[in-house]
Amino acid sequence: MSARIGVFVIAAALALYIVLVGQRAVLLLMSGDPVGVLMGVALVVLPLIAAWGLARELWFGVRAEQLARRLEGEDALPTEEVGVRPSGRVLREDGDAVFPAYRREVEENPEDWRAWYRLGLAYDAAGDRRRAREAVRRAIRLESVERRAAAGG
Template sequence: MSKNTRVVTVIAVLVVVLGVYFVLLGGRGIELIRLGTPVGIGLGIGVLLLPLIGLWIVGATLVAGFRHQHLAQRARDEGRELDVDDLPRMPSGRIQRDAADELFARVKAEYEAAPDSWLTNYRLARAYDYAGDRSRARDIMRRAVELERAEGA
């Protein structure tokens, strides 16, 4: 079984488990509402909101993942995915800090030359991730998705 197949299988199992959990939680919310007391109705509504919020979070996360995978595939198809295979790594498997910083500096220069390109934004997001700055990586990846979608519109 390939790594991608394992990842997709794990995600599918987790989504199914969350789905079962949300159904059970929703059932508890309905039971509370059926009690007919003000406290029961209030708690029931609150409990019913939890699965709805959970579904929204799961859906948003999956959509973002699919969009990021789409960008990664386009970058690979264009031969522009960041090549980090030869970079030195720590025993944990993470890229050594100096090498990640050097990669980031190189990719940032590419980005500064073309800040409105989905590809340079994608590569910068990946470089931020390798450098350990996950919050900036997410922000820039969102921008890369927006730019790529605008390009196709």
């Protein structure tokens, strides 16, 4: 739950930034000064990029959580016992120990979103956040394709 609070606080701060920069952009655009207008245009672009990035990350979080709940409902989440730090993070050596099994599962079933999601969890446990996000993004894409195929589309 604390992660959701953190996401909400960061999203609210970014939304405030977008509003404040947007207001400044409007003032600069209305100034009539060529340099002010150029700066105003630049300030319009920055909040749009920030809003796109925020929406993309929030959607990633929502979809990843949906897949986690689905796997939990199927009783298909990883069950290995691993040590954790007081912060709740998995001990890296324990994450490294379980990683090969999930990598092998993806190699054997490259179109299985469940395998990719579990691999993402293993990458995260091993401390490789970039690859963890890539694996979960792949799981999201594969699950979307599977869901559309099941719906007949």
